[in-house]
Amino acid sequence: MPEQAIDFSVPQRQSRLGIVVYLFKNGRATFSLFFALVAIVSTQPALLFIVPFVLSPIIIFSGVLAYYQYRNFTFSISSDEVIIHKGVFYKERVAVPFERIQSIQITEHIVQRILGLVALRVDTAGSKSSELEIPALSRQLAEILKNQIYSHKAAQDIIGSETDEISENSQVKEATGRVLMHLSIIDLLKVGLTENHLRTGLVALAFVVGTVSQYQDYILEKYRDQVDSYAAQAASLGLRLLIVVGVAYAVFSVLLSVLRVFLRFYDLKVVLKSDAIDVTTGLLKRSEFRVPLQKIQYLRWQSNPLRRMIGFESVKIKPSNSMEQSASSERIEIPALKEYHTAQLVEAVFPDYRLPAMELKANPAAYARLAAALSALIILPGSAGLAYFIHPLLALTSIAVPVISAIAYQYGKRVRLLYDGAHIQVQKGRIFASRTVCQSYKLQALELRQSIFTQRRNLAHVDLYTAAGKLSAMYLDYNEVVEMRDYLLYTVERDDRDWM
Amino acid sequence: MEEQWQNASVEVAELPKLESARYQLHPVRFKRFRYLSLLLFIGPLIIVLSIVAIFAGVNWPLSVILVLSIVLFLNIAGIQLDFPKRGYALRDQDITYAEGWLFHSVITIPFNRIQHSEVSEGPLERRFKLSTLKIYTAGGSSSDLSIPGLEKEEAQLLRDYISKKAAQHA
Numbered sequence: 105m106p107e108q109a110i111d112f113s114v115p116q117r118q119s120r121l122g123i124v125v126y127l128f129k130n131g132r133a134t135f136s137l138f139f140a141l142v143a144i145v146s147t148q149p150a151l152l153f154i155v156p157f158v159l160s161p162i163i164i165f166s167g168v169l170a171y172y173q174y175r176n177f178t179f180s181i182s183s184d185e186v187i188i189h190k191g192v193f194y195k196e197r198v199a200v201p202f203e204r205i206q207s208i209q210i211t212e213h214i215v216q217r218i219l220g221l222v223a224l225r226v227d228t229a230g231s232k233s234s235e236l237e238i239p240a241l242s243r244q245l246a247e248i249l250k251n252q253i254y255s256h257k258a259a260q261d262i263i264g265s266e267t268d269e270i271s272e273n274s275q276v277k278e279a280t281g282r283v284l285m286h287l288s289i290i291d292l293l294k295v296g297l298t299e300n301h302l303r304t305g306l307v308a309l310a311f312v313v314g315t316v317s318q319y320q321d322y323i324l325e326k327y328r329d330q331v332d333s334y335a336a337q338a339a340s341l342g343l344r345l346l347i348v349v350g351v352a353y354a355v356f357s358v359l360l361s362v363l364r365v366f367l368r369f370y371d372l373k374v375v376l377k378s379d380a381i382d383v384t385t386g387l388l389k390r391s392e393f394r395v396p397l398q399k400i401q402y403l404r405w406q407s408n409p410l411r412r413m414i415g416f417e418s419v420k421i422k423p424s425n426s427m428e429q430s431a432s433s434e435r436i437e438i439p440a441l442k443e444y445h446t447a448q449l450v451e452a453v454f455p456d457y458r459l460p461a462m463e464l465k466a467n468p469a470a471y472a473r474l475a476a477a478l479s480a481l482i483i484l485p486g487s488a489g490l491a492y493f494i495h496p497l498l499a500l501t502s503i504a505v506p507v508i509s510a511i512a513y514q515y516g517k518r519v520r521l522l523y524d525g526a527h528i529q530v531q532k533g534r535i536f537a538s539r540t541v542c543q544s545y546k547l548q549a550l551e552l553r554q555s556i557f558t559q560r561r562n563l564a565h566v567d568l569y570t571a572a573g574k575l576s577a578m579y580l581d582y583n584e585v586v587e588m589r590d591y592l593l594y595t596v597e598r599d600d601r602d603w604m
Numbered sequence: 605m606e607e608q609w610q611n612a613s614v615e616v617a618e619l620p621k622l623e624s625a626r627y628q629l630h631p632v633r634f635k636r637f638r639y640l641s642l643l644l645f646i647g648p649l650i651i652v653l654s655i656v657a658i659f660a661g662v663n664w665p666l667s668v669i670l671v672l673s674i675v676l677f678l679n680i681a682g683i684q685l686d687f688p689k690r691g692y693a694l695r696d697q698d699i700t701y702a703e704g705w706l707f708h709s710v711i712t713i714p715f716n717r718i719q720h721s722e723v724s725e726g727p728l729e730r731r732f733k734l735s736t737l738k739i740y741t742a743g744g745s746s747s748d749l750s751i752p753g754l755e756k757e758e759a760q761l762l763r764d765y766i767s768k769k770a771a772q773h774a
Contacts, residue, residue: 424742548717549747553709569747589712590619597697597714600773604742 110245112252115178115189121219122177122240126170128215129239134166179238179249186226186253188236198236202257204228206399206604207423208250210243210392217390222246226253250394258379281382284448287372287440295369295439296362298410300536304364305357369439376452381421383436393436399423399604400453401572402542405446409535416440419449424571424604454543460522460529464588467563470579471516476509521566521577523588525595528568530575545599546570550589554582568592571604622700622712627691634753637732638683644728646676682706692751699739699766701751713749716773717741721766723759735759739766 110116138159145152172192179188185201206227216222216239224246226236241249287295370387381400383393404420411417418439441449450457483504491499515533522529523544531539549569558564564585567576650672653665685705693700700712721739729735735756739749754762 548741549711549713549749551709551711551747553707555707556705559708569741571742574746586621586623587616587619590621591616593622593698593712593714594619597716600716603717 110248112179112181112249115180115187117178118174118238118240119219119221119242119245120174121221123170123174124219125216125221125240126173127166130166130170130173134162137162174240177238181249181252181256186236188238200226200228200236202253205253205257207393207395208253209394210246210250212390214388216240217388224249254394281375281377284374284376284381284452285372285438285440285445286374287369291440292366292369292372293362294414295411295416296365297358298408298414298416299361299365300408301354301357301361304361305353308357308360309353365439372438374438376448381452383421383438395421395423395436397453398602401546401570401604402540402575403449403453404538404540405441406536406538412537415442417442417446419446422570422572450541454527454541457527457541460524460527462523462588462591464521464523464577464580464584466516466519466521466577467561467579467581468513468516468519470558470561470563471519472509472513475512476505479505479508516579519577519579521580521588523592525591528575528592530577532577540575542568542570542575544592544595545601546603547592547596548603550592552585552589558582620695622693622695622710625693625695625700627693627702629688629691630753631734631755633732634734635683635687637728637734637753639680641728642676642679642683646672646679694762694765697769699749699762701749711747711749713739713741713747715766715769718766718770721763721770723756723763725756737762 141155141158145155169192173190176192176195177188177190179186181187185199186205187197187199190196190198209225209227210222211225212222219240220242221240222243223237223239224241225238228235238246238249367387367389369385372385373383375382379398380394380396383391383395385391401422401424404422405417406420407417416439418437419441421436421438423436438445438449484502487499487501487504490501491497518532518534518537520529520531522531526544527541528544528547529539529541531537547568548571551567551569553565553567554563558579559582562582563579564582565576565578566580566585566588567574650669653669653672656662657665657669682705686703689705689708690703691701693702697716698712698714700710702708702710719740719742721737723735723737725735729752733756734752735754735758736750736752737754737759739751741747741749751759751762
């Protein structure tokens with residue numbers, strides 16, 4: 105397709121192969137119906153003859169539906185908005201003005217990938233209903249469309265300049281990206297091996313338990329005898345079995361982590377441009393994110409002891425977004441930053457970053473007290489019960505309370521809130537250390553919280569809200585927090601730069 | 605967009621202090637409104653449970669009623685003690701809302717970060733001639749602010765003032 109030949113001001117259709125994408129999208133309902141039929145027929149084979157009668161009209165219907173979904177879907181770019189028309193039974197027109205566009209993402213599912221198609225999504229700061237997706241475009245067309253929308257947007261953002269000149273400029277900008285990182289397979293493997301396996305394992309366990317409990321009755325019914333004999337064997341093996349299961353579980357968790365990391369971060373590429381960050385990532389489902397630098401609300405670095413050992417940190421990039429989209433914006437993560445990557449990223453996003461001058465330290469004793477109270481409430485009755493009913497020595501489990509409190513104290517010692525007129529940095533934790541940096545003028549609300557307990561000790565919690573979520577810190581000195589609030593409000597209120 | 609801006613040093617002692625701002629309390633009938641909405645929530649539960657206890661001749665609803673009564677009592681105490689601590693403060697550049705007795709929170713939203721604002725009133729509020737002012741910020745609902753229990757005219761005046769202030773910055 106020649107690039108200049110496409111006139112987006114005229115409504116355009118998607119790629120014809122889009123019919124297949126729609127067919128697959130509608131197919132999920134058909135699949136579940138199909139399995140229901142299989143289940144019915146497997147119990148009563150006499151009903152086999154109804155299958156074609158039920159299935160064929162549905163297949164024909166979904167085919168026709170997919171065709172009309174494709175046919176009725178058009179998209180165009182007017183002078184100030186992106187417009188799509190869609191719908192078979194209910195016709196719908198969705199329009200997103202350029203100034204509302206937060207970012208444009210290109211993604212591909214496995215089906216789209218096979219067909220050589222991509223989906224283009226335009227994210228807005230508003231609610232879910234105002235976002236716009238074009239599910240079946242050829243990659244080339246999607247790129248052209250994306251660039252067209254961006255250049256329209258750029259032309260509109262800078263009022264009073266000549267349109268042609270600016271789109272030319274942004275074309276130039278497009279070209280001069282600087283690759284921050286291109287994740288190699290070795291690094292990918294390192295990332296996978298240094299994931300938080302405990303969390304992966306627990307998530308998997310929860311999933312398995314959830315699934316099994318759903319079909320518990322069915323499974324038990326069918327395999328009752330086997331389960332009983334296994335249970336008897338297991339009991340006789342005792343400790344040995346426990347160790348085997350533990351090791352298997354650990355290996356499984358690690359493998360799962362690696363698999364997850366490969367699916368998500370395969371061939372991760374991060375390009376820094378003068379006005380945006382482009383991230384391309386994923387194995388089966390390849391996603392492409394572009395975050396305009398202006399839209400970035402904060403960066404959050406996180407690490408764990410394994411990662412730190414090999415010098416990696418991960419960073420999450422949070423652009424302003426609606427709540428509903430927080431799940432997808434959560435995905436903008438770069439998992440293997442070395443120190444020099446971080447330096448480059450900070451320089452691109454926060455050009456004149458210095459460590460903020462003023463520092464608020466949390467009161468670690470308050471963290472310890474909170475942890476002591478909560479853990480005592482949960483653990484002490486438990487260990488009392490164990491000691492009484494099983495063995496007096498089990499009363500030793502109550503040692504967990506002071507241990508947890510000590511950990512909380514150490515954590516509290518690391519909680520810092522640094523601020524000045526330009527930036528805010530929140531640091532937390534030691535083992536799973538995190539730090540979050542945002543620009544002071546991007547705050548949009550400030551909240552101070554005090555309970556009757558913290559009031560007595562002249563402490564307060566603080567929440568600093570941005571358009572992408574909040575930065576918070578607990579148990580800071582009340583007077584210092586009040587001073588910070590007045591200072592930050594003063595900073596925000598005299599700064600009318602666009603913050604989102 | 606990237607205009608020049610100075611970063612002159614600021615005397616912290618000379619910054620405008622939010623603590624010295626004057627808080628506007630709610631009309632006293634807002635307390636009655638809160639009592640009534642609490643009662644409308646818990647009352648029917650207690651009645652249903654009492655009926656079950658009397659006619660089915662079982663004892664477990666009594667303990668639930670006891671718990672509900674304690675919740676009710678705590679909430680009444682909460683509404684009473686919270687009232688003098690609840691109110692909004694309007695300044696030249698921002699609006700602040702303070703609430704809560706056991707857990708006190710003070711949230712401030714600068715006018716130049718407000719997306720839009722609206723006044724609403726529910727059926728029960730209407731009976732009490734009260735209105736709620738809602739203030740929306742960007743990016744989800746986490747930092748949105750809603751100020752209930754305002755006189756209707758007061759809420760509308762506030763909304764107009766806030767819209768005007770917010771528009772000045774846009």
